[in-house]
Amino acid sequence: MWRALAFLALLAIAAYGAVWLADRPGVVTVTWGGYELATSLAAALVGVMVLAVVLGFAWAFFRGILHLPERLSLSSQRRRQARGYNALSRGMVAVGSGDPIAARRHAGEAERLLGPEPLALLLTAQAAQISGDRAGAERAFRRMVDDPETRVLGLRGLFVEARRQDDEVSARAYALEAARLAPSVTWANEAVMEGQCADRDWSGALDTVSRRAALGLSDKAAMRRQRAVLLTASALDLEAGDPERALAQAREAVKLAPDLVPAAALAGRLFARRGDLKRGAKVVEAAWRANPHPDLARVYLDLRTGDSSRDRLARAETLARISSWHPESRFAIARAALDAREFGRARDVLAPLLTDQPTVRAYALMAEIEEAEHGANSGKAREWQARAARAPRDPAWCADGLVTDRWAPISPVSGRLDAFVWQTPPDLLGRAHGTSHEPAPAAAGALNGAEPAAKPGTHPAPVAPVGTIPAGTVTPPVVPVSAKVPEVVAPAR
Numbered sequence: 001m002w003r004a005l006a007f008l009a010l011l012a013i014a015a016y017g018a019v020w021l022a023d024r025p026g027v028v029t030v031t032w033g034g035y036e037l038a039t040s041l042a043a044a045l046v047g048v049m050v051l052a053v054v055l056g057f058a059w060a061f062f063r064g065i066l067h068l069p070e071r072l073s074l075s076s077q078r079r080r081q082a083r084g085y086n087a088l089s090r091g092m093v094a095v096g097s098g099d100p101i102a103a104r105r106h107a108g109e110a111e112r113l114l115g116p117e118p119l120a121l122l123l124t125a126q127a128a129q130i131s132g133d134r135a136g137a138e139r140a141f142r143r144m145v146d147d148p149e150t151r152v153l154g155l156r157g158l159f160v161e162a163r164r165q166d167d168e169v170s171a172r173a174y175a176l177e178a179a180r181l182a183p184s185v186t187w188a189n190e191a192v193m194e195g196q197c198a199d200r201d202w203s204g205a206l207d208t209v210s211r212r213a214a215l216g217l218s219d220k221a222a223m224r225r226q227r228a229v230l231l232t233a234s235a236l237d238l239e240a241g242d243p244e245r246a247l248a249q250a251r252e253a254v255k256l257a258p259d260l261v262p263a264a265a266l267a268g269r270l271f272a273r274r275g276d277l278k279r280g281a282k283v284v285e286a287a288w289r290a291n292p293h294p295d296l297a298r299v300y301l302d303l304r305t306g307d308s309s310r311d312r313l314a315r316a317e318t319l320a321r322i323s324s325w326h327p328e329s330r331f332a333i334a335r336a337a338l339d340a341r342e343f344g345r346a347r348d349v350l351a352p353l354l355t356d357q358p359t360v361r362a363y364a365l366m367a368e369i370e371e372a373e374h375g376a377n378s379g380k381a382r383e384w385q386a387r388a389a390r391a392p393r394d395p396a397w398c399a400d401g402l403v404t405d406r407w408a409p410i411s412p413v414s415g416r417l418d419a420f421v422w423q424t425p426p427d428l429l430g431r432a433h434g435t436s437h438e439p440a441p442a443a444a445g446a447l448n449g450a451e452p453a454a455k456p457g458t459h460p461a462p463v464a465p466v467g468t469i470p471a472g473t474v475t476p477p478v479v480p481v482s483a484k485v486p487e488v489v490a491p492a493r
Contacts, residue, residue: 021041021042021045022042025040025041025042026040026041027039027040027041028040028041028043028044080113080114081113081114083109083113084109084110084112084113084114084117084120085110085114087106087109087110087113088106088110088114088117088119088120088123090102090106091103091105091106091107091109091110091123091127092123094106094127095123095126095127095130098130100127100130100131100132103123103126103127103130103131104127104128104131106123106127107120107123107124107126107127108124110123110124111123111124116143116147118144118147118149118150118153121140121143121144121150122140122144122150122153124136124140125137125140125141125144125157128140134161134164134165137157137161138158138161140157141154141155141157141158141161142154142158144157145158151181152178152181152182152185152188155174155175155177155178155181155188156174156178156185156187156188158170158174159171159174159175159178159187159188159191162174168195168198171191172191172192172195175187175188175191175192175195176188176192179192183211183215184215184216184217186217189208189211189212189217192208193205193208193209193212193417194410194415194416194417196208197230197233197409197410197415197417198410198415200233200237202230202231202233202234202237203234205230205417206227206230206231209223209226209227209230210223210227224256224257225256225257225260225418226417226418227253227256228252228253228254228256228257228260228263229253229257229260229409229417229418230409230417231249231250231252231253231256231263232249232250232253232260232262232263232266232409233409233410234246234249235247235249235250235253235263235266235270236262236266236409239266239269239270243270243273243274246266246270247267247270247271247274250263250266250267250270251267251283253267254267254283254287258286258287258290259287259290259291261287261291261293261295261296261407261422262295262407264283264284264286264287264296265284265287265293265295265296265298265299267280267283268280268281268283268284268287268296268299268300268303269299271283272299272302272303272304272305277303277304280299280303281300281303284296284299284300284303285300285319285322288300288319288322288323289322289323292319292323292326292327292328292329293328293422294328294331294332295407297316297319297328297329297331297332300315300316300319300332301315301316301332301336303315308340309336309339309340309341310340312336312339312340313333313336313337313339313340313342313345315336316329316332316333316335316336317333319332320332320333327353330349330350330352330353331350331353331361331362331365333345333346333349334346334349334350334365334369335365337349338365338368338369338372341372343369343372343373346365346369347366347369350362350365350366350369354366357392358387358391358392359391359392359393359394360388360391360392360393360394361394362391363384363385363387363388363391364384364385364388366384367381367382367384367385367388370384392424393424393425394424395422395423395424395425396422396423396424396425397420397421397422398420398421398422398423398425399411399413399414399416399419399420399421400413400414400416400419401413403425404420407420408420
């Protein structure tokens with residue numbers, strides 16, 4: 001509407017000007033080269049306007065003639081770009097579909113038509129990767145590193161290729177350079193921290209975690225957990241040489257992650273070494289309330305050296321009251337009662353665990369009780385050992401297919417920080433269908449001290465060696481995990 005009003009206003013002004021000129025006629029005289037031309041003012045204005053239009057068209061025509069080669073070249077360049085981007089699009093589709101021949105063909109066409117275009121170089125590198133041409137991929141990525149706009153992308157590609165060739169030195173160098181150029185790049189920060197953890201440079205890893213949090217690459221909860229794990233790892237290294245500094249780091253780790261069992265166990269152990277039994281017990285009890293764990297039970301029972309077995313039993317009963325008789329507290333009481341040679345007490349406290357999905361640990365502990373009371377060759381001990389061989393497995397520290405009894409800050413398989421989780425490992429060996437883990441009547445009688453009766457003409461089931469696979473069993477393509485795996489991580493301090 002405003003445009004219509006403006007047009008009407010201009011039209012009114014033009015009409016007013018025409019009327020004004022008509023009311024005031026005048027004469028325009030032009031004298032040039034001995035000639036004199038006289039005309040009215042209106043005719044002179046119209047002539048000037050026509051001459052301007054003619055000159056404008058003439059200038060546009062000559063200008064078009066002058067710029068014709070440039071326009072033809074630009075049009076040809078645009079057609080080449082269109083063809084190049086079309087080849088680039090088809091090449092990306094070929095890479096995604098896993099067609100190396102088509103990917104290489106479209107990559108060559110895109111690079112020929114587009115020149116040193118970043119996407120064309122990336123397509124060339126990816127086509128070389130899916131074709132197995134590692135050298136060609138590295139050449140493409142190095143060309144990208146030479147361009148400031150694609151330097152980080154090229155470093156990313158070189159990092160991946162170095163990892164594939166197990167060249168950790170070059171991979172770390174590429175990650176460090178990428179982190180220096182672009183501090184907010186996630187993969188570079190993770191790779192730098194992974195290298196620092198592999199070198200046990202815990203202080204450097206802590207700085208990296210703080211920098212990631214400052215850049216917004218990780219949330220506050222994840223940052224606190226990672227700091228707690230790194231502080232615990234550093235405290236474990238310092239436990240023997242600098243116990244005071246190790247204790248300070250362990251206490252800070254407990255504050256950051258109260259559910260981190262290794263940190264609480266280490267803090268309790270260091271408090272006990274310093275003679276501060278009250279504070280050590282307080283740390284372990286707080287962690288036990290949140291997460292009952294056998295590592296915490298061992299530290300709590302061993303807080304004071306020289307205690308009698310009955311004192312240890314009383315301390316285990318304290319843990320049971322704190323956790324409302326959690327299964328781990330029953331194991332702790334049974335172990336302490338066994339050391340105190342109170343075999344009846346040990347059997348009684350294990351009885352609920354043997355009737356509700358018993359595990360290897362429960363059966364093995366019953367076998368130890370029978371061996372301690374009746375000797376290693378007793379039938380009851382052999383019966384419990386046979387049941388332990390067929391029972392479900394107990395929770396353990398698991399990371400990347402590895403099972404171990406000791407926690408470690410990083411996975412020795414993948415180098416991932418805080419990879420170990422306390423969980424029941426998967427049973428990869430398989431078990432016979434129909435096997436019952438509930439104690440049979442003979443086993444129930446053994447709980448009360450009776451000798452387990454065997455059926456006439458039968459013998460105890462043979463126990464397969466750990467790590468063997470029954471004939472005909474098909475295992476998935478993963479690393480088998482046995483019930484007891486040799487330690488590959490650093491021993492506990």
